[in-house]
Amino acid sequence: MRTxxxxxxxxxxxxxxxGKIFLLGGLGYMxxxxxxxxxxxxxxxxxxxxxxxxxxxxxxxxxxxxxMAVGAVAWGTVADRIxxxxxxxxxxxxxxxxxxxxxxxxxVEVFLLLRFLAGVGLGGCIPVDYAIVSEFSPRKHRGRxxxxxxxxxxxxxxxxxxxxxxxxxxxxxxRWMLALMVLPAVLLFWVRRGVPESPLYLVRKGxxxxxxxxxxxxxxxxxxxxxxxxxxxxxxxxxxxxxxxAAFDQLRRVWAFNPKVTGVAWSLxxxxxxxxxxxxxxxxxxxxxxxxxxxxxxxxxxxxxxxGIVGVLIAVLAVDRVGRKWxxxxxxxxxxxTLVTFAxxxxxxxxxxxxxxxxxMFALIVIPVMYAYVSELYPTELRASGFxxxxxxxxxxxxxxxxxxxxxxxxxxxxxxxxxxxxxLVAAAVVxxxxxxxxxxxxxxDRVPGSTPEVPAPDAAAPAG
Numbered sequence: 001m002r003t004x005x006x007x008x009x010x011x012x013x014x015x016x017x018x019g020k021i022f023l024l025g026g027l028g029y030m031x032x033x034x035x036x037x038x039x040x041x042x043x044x045x046x047x048x049x050x051x052x053x054x055x056x057x058x059x060x061x062x063x064x065x066x067x068m069a070v071g072a073v074a075w076g077t078v079a080d081r082i083x084x085x086x087x088x089x090x091x092x093x094x095x096x097x098x099x100x101x102x103x104x105x106x107x108v109e110v111f112l113l114l115r116f117l118a119g120v121g122l123g124g125c126i127p128v129d130y131a132i133v134s135e136f137s138p139r140k141h142r143g144r145x146x147x148x149x150x151x152x153x154x155x156x157x158x159x160x161x162x163x164x165x166x167x168x169x170x171x172x173x174x175r176w177m178l179a180l181m182v183l184p185a186v187l188l189f190w191v192r193r194g195v196p197e198s199p200l201y202l203v204r205k206g207x208x209x210x211x212x213x214x215x216x217x218x219x220x221x222x223x224x225x226x227x228x229x230x231x232x233x234x235x236x237x238x239x240x241x242x243x244x245x246a247a248f249d250q251l252r253r254v255w256a257f258n259p260k261v262t263g264v265a266w267s268l269x270x271x272x273x274x275x276x277x278x279x280x281x282x283x284x285x286x287x288x289x290x291x292x293x294x295x296x297x298x299x300x301x302x303x304x305x306x307x308g309i310v311g312v313l314i315a316v317l318a319v320d321r322v323g324r325k326w327x328x329x330x331x332x333x334x335x336x337x338t339l340v341t342f343a344x345x346x347x348x349x350x351x352x353x354x355x356x357x358x359x360x361m362f363a364l365i366v367i368p369v370m371y372a373y374v375s376e377l378y379p380t381e382l383r384a385s386g387f388x389x390x391x392x393x394x395x396x397x398x399x400x401x402x403x404x405x406x407x408x409x410x411x412x413x414x415x416x417x418x419x420x421x422x423x424x425l426v427a428a429a430v431v432x433x434x435x436x437x438x439x440x441x442x443x444x445x446d447r448v449p450g451s452t453p454e455v456p457a458p459d460a461a462a463p464a465g
Contacts, residue, residue, distance in 0.1 A: 004215050005200045005380070007229050009139040009444055011222045018222075021136045022145055024195060025129040026152040027188050028092055032125045033156025034181055035095070035118065037305060039064055040281050041164035041298060044288060045174040050108040058403035061281040063112040067119020069395030075124020076131075076388020077250045080381060084132040085197045087384075089189055091128060094121025096185040103178035123395065127388035130375045134383070135200040136218075139444055143320040143372055150315065150368025154308030154360070157280070161302025168295055200445065204380045206234025250385035257382055264437040265374045265386065267429040268328065269394035272370060275336050275422045276363050277398040278405050279304075283356065286415070290346055300353050304360035311364030318365075323441045324373040328366055329430045335362035336423030343415035376440040376448060383445075 013019070039061035047057040071091070079087040098118035105111035130146065137145045163180055167173040199218065202211035208231045219226055255262050283304065287297035311331075318327050342355035371387075378386035409418040440448050 002227070002229050004203050004211055004229050004231050005446065006444065007215055007224075007227070008136070008199050008218060009142075011138050011218060011224050013138055013141050014222045016221070017218060018136050018138070018145075021195060022133055022149070024188070024192055025088075025133040026149050028088075028125045028129050028192070029149060030152040030156035030159075031092065031095065031181060031185050031188075032122050033153040034160045035064065035099070035122055035156075036068075036277070037157035037160035037280060038164065038177060038181075040284050040301060041160065041177065042174050043281065044285055044294070046108070046111065049174070050111075052108065056403075056407075057285065058281065058401075058405060058407065059112060060115070061277070062399050062403045064115040064119040065277065065395050065399035065401075067116035068123030069119075069392045069399055071120040071123025072127055072388045072392035072395055073251075073385075074120070076127040076385040076391075078124070079128045079131055079384035079388075080250060083197050084128060084135070084201055084384070085195055087124060087128045088132055088195060089192045091121050091124035092185055092189045092192065094118075095125070096182045096189065097121075099178050099185070100182045103175040123392070124388075126371070126391055127384045130371055130387055131384035132195070132198050134372075134375050134445065135198040135380065139442070142376070142445075143324070143441060144316050146372030146375060147315045147319045147368040148312065150364060150371060151309065151312040153367070154305050154312060154364055157305035157308065158302060161298060161305050165295060165298040165302060168298065200380045203231055204234065206231075250382070251389055254378070254382055254386045254389050257378065257386070260436040261377050261438075262386070262390075264429075264433045265377060265390040266393045267432050268332075268370050268374070269390045270397050271422070271425040271429040272332055272335075272363075272366060273394040273398050274401055275339065275419075275426060276367065278401050278418075278422065279339060279356075279359060279363075281401070282405055282410070286346075286410075287352075290352070292349070300356065303353065304356040307357045307360040308364030311361040312368055314361075315365045315368045319369050319372065320441060323439050324369050324376075325433060325437075325439050327369040328373065329434060331362050331366035331369070332426045332430050333423060335359055335366055336419065336426045338362055339419040340416055340423060343419050346415065373440060376443070376445065377437060379446045 011018075043057045043060045046052070046060050052059070075087050075091055095118050098114050098121065102111060102114035102118060105114060130149065133149060134142060134146055160177075164173075164177055167176050167180075170176060196214050196217070197210065199211055199214040202208075202214060211231055215229070216226075218224075283301045284294075284297045287300055288294065292300065315327060315331075338355055338359040342352055342359060345351035345355060374390055375383060375387050405418070413421070438448055
């Protein structure tokens with residue numbers, strides 16, 4: 001007899017059922033993209049208002065990204081402990097609150113603090129949203145669904161670019177850029193309250209009555225043929241200790257589960273996102289330094305973000321045809337190579353715009369597939385925290401990247417050499433992935449061949465605290 005989680009993963013896809021979860025998860029992810037992309041547009045505007053030197057302009061993005069690193073760990077752990085549903089809504093509400101307060105900042109110190117706190121809320125969106133969407137998605141469609149999730153990213157970055165470009169002539173422009181995000185985020189929070197808890201999470205926690213209620217409802221609403229199923233025994237864990245202890249306990253378990261898999265996940269996240277955030281945070285400033293007008297620089301960056309939509313479409317078409325590892329292995333190094341090309345042809349405005357457009361496309365081929373891949377490598381009880389810690393490792397490193405890029409790398413090494421070094425790091429991570437982690441295409445969640453514990457977690461059989 002099959003288990004309840006197997007029933008969920010073999011259901012037919014229905015837009016009115018799983019598609020609703022995809023849309024609500026994707027819209028939250030869109031705000032993550034909007035907020036991160038906005039850092040690049042805020043950097044020159046906030047720097048000018050508060051008289052920040054160019055080298056310190058990177059603090060605008062750094063404060064936000066470090067907050068996201070904290071949020072990714074905290075909310076990934078919370079989602080694995082208290083459930084996807086609660087974290088799914090609360091993260092967005094925290095982001096909206098501190099974003100609107102950030103728009104009212106009287107000085108740069110308050111602004112940076114509020115951008116950090118907004119990042120803590122928004123940093124939880126990616127691991128929580130990917131966990132809940134993956135756990136509702138049928139395995140037959142999961143690769144395409146999770147890759148399509150990243151289609152919301154270029155939508156968010158494009159909205160950030162369009163709003164920033166249109167608001168440039170308005171007095172207090174950067175404050176309006178922040179405030180503009182808040183109303184739709186609050187509306188989305190309200191709508192998300194009706195999302196059910198993840199059935200796979202309920203199964204793993206041994207909440208049988210709740211799990212059966214959700215699974216039976218999914219079967220009925222998708223029109224699948226009802227069949228008997230069993231709910232396996234709960235995965236027990238030690239839940240003693242506070243939030244910090246829980247987070248670090250999850251970190252220990254993530255590494256104990258399979259060190260090679262976790263090493264691959266972290267190296268991919270760090271290197272790919274290092275390249276992406278360096279470009280995203282500084283592109284308007286780089287173009288301004290090369291003589292582009294402010295509106296032209298903002299519009300060119302917006303074009304880069306918009307072409308990411310093409311990249312996501314390619315990712316969706318390729319992920320289940322050629323596999324996760326092949327897409328990442330080809331598109332990752334190509335994205336870095338286009339940035340090197342951009343730096344070499346920067347004196348030619350037309351060539352520079354073409355190159356950054358190509359970068360936007362290749363970056364948004366590799367990132368959605370990477371997100372889908374990493375979320376599939378971990379079992380349900382570690383999925384949100386495994387993804388969250390990988391995301392946090394990249395946010396922690398990339399959080400300082402805007403500051404280091406503007407104060408050391410760009411002025412000392414120059415753009416071509418800087419982007420070439422970052423590209424070599426991506427290539428090294430791809431090689432590690434090729435030998436260190438399995439392909440997940442077509443596999444059931446929790447039953448990925450080759451993604452099994454190498455070292456049993458010491459508390460795997462421990463009683464609940």
